[in-house]
Amino acid sequence: WNNIGDQGAEYLSNALLDNKALLKLGLEGIQLGDQGAEHLGNALLRNKTLTTLLLRENRISTQGAEHLSNALLDNKVT
Numbered sequence: 001w002n003n004i005g006d007q008g009a010e011y012l013s014n015a016l017l018d019n020k021a022l023l024k025l026g027l028e029g030i031q032l033g034d035q036g037a038e039h040l041g042n043a044l045l046r047n048k049t050l051t052t053l054l055l056r057e058n059r060i061s062t063q064g065a066e067h068l069s070n071a072l073l074d075n076k077v078t
Contacts, residue, residue, distance in 0.1 A: 004031070006031075024053075027054060027058070028056045032055065035064075036064070045074070050077050
């Protein structure tokens with residue numbers, strides 16, 4: 001496990017904005033919280049190539065899950 005947290009998720013999200021090659025992203029146990037989930041959600045609104053996103057064992061509450069779910073409504077990520 002890697003503790004990149006919300007700040008690391010922000011950097012990763014910025015990289016995802018224009019990435020067209022990555023299909024699967026495993027972010028299990030990285031101490032991701034609501035702020036990081038919001039950054040990822042914003043990136044997923046633009047990144048349509050990612051098909052699998054693994055997020056188990058993080059600190060995402062209902063608020064963070066809402067950011068992600070709003071992004072996933074118009075995305076093919078499972």
